[in-house]
Amino acid sequence: MNASVLKPGLLTSLQDGGRQGYAALGVGRAGVMDGPAWRLANALVGNAGDEAVLEFTLTGPTLRFSQPAIIALTGATVDARVDQHALPGWTRCVLPAGSVLQLGGMRRGCRGYLAVHGGFAASAVLGSRSTDMHARIGPLEGRMLRAGDVLAIGEQNAPPSLRTMDTPYVLPWGLDPRPWFDDMARPLALLRGHHYAQLDDASQRALFNASFHVSKDSNRTASRLDGHRLALHQPLELISEATLPGTMQLPPSGQPIVLQAEAPVTGGYPRIGQLAMVDLPCLAQRRPGDAVCFRETTLDESLQRLARRHERLQRLLYRIEERLESA
Secondary structure, eight states, rough: EEEEEEOOOSOOOESSOOSSGGGGOOOOOOOSSSSSHHHHHHHHOOOOOOOEEEEEBBBEEEEEEEEEEEEEEEEEEEEEETTTEEOOOSEEEOOTTTTTEEEEEEEEEEEEEETTTTTTTOOBBTTTTOOOOTTTBHHHHHOOOOOOOEEEEEOOOOGGGGGGSOOOEEOOOOOOOOOSSOOOOEEEEEOOOGGGGGBBHHHHHHHHHSOOOEEETTTTEEEEEEEEOBBBBSOOOOOOOOOTEEEEEETSOOEEHHHEOOSSSOSSEEEEEEEEEEHHHHHHOOOTOOOEEEEEHHHHHHHHHHHHHHHHHHHHHHHHHHHHHHO
């Protein structure tokens, strides 16, 4: 079974949880930018949880499925259609053989996820099917999708009744995205970074009181923030130090950048903050032009929030599995 790419959408790529444990070799994590959306999409189609999905930005792809397919859409709210049938997000949709799935623009949010029962069956590179477009590592030689690509889909244990379908079927229940698609105006939690004290007094105040905006130049490597220019007491001469997703750096422009999934493993700009991991998906869903502001947090608070989200997610994944088994 496969899916043919008729239109690639914007920055559409195969992603999973990322490649862990290779930072010492200079290889970043990559992987999905919105982890809960990825996990829930896989759960809705009955996957084990770590299968590759398609991640797309602002505009989705158009795909033709050669065989019946079970899909789910999570993340940003995207216009989805098969022929004249509109498909909702955050639920399971069953498509007949030959279906052409059209994913258009996003009404809310920035990044969407398409999971298919069986997962996209690309070859793993260093233990992951994630595409690192910055480093050119992963499926399709580390690039985004192009028209004409054919994506293999893993073996499925779909019911034989799917073979006789001629119109899409949508489960009569779905998830409420609001707990996972947080209020886009709320402040994001930021820890002070190693070089925070090197900011001048006005910049220290502005970091936690001023409003920034996501730049149009943002991508999977970093969210660039326009707005209030930050400055140091005096210029710093630094050697490269370890960085990771969520690290806030201050380049000479004075406009901070927050590293994202394709973050390099080292960087030479001052590290003035670290975004709490629990808030990384929320920043990933901010569109160019969206406002971003920060509140100060502590490591203990950040870990507690992350643990609470993990527990809530695990409970929901278990309920989805029960619901699908009884359907």
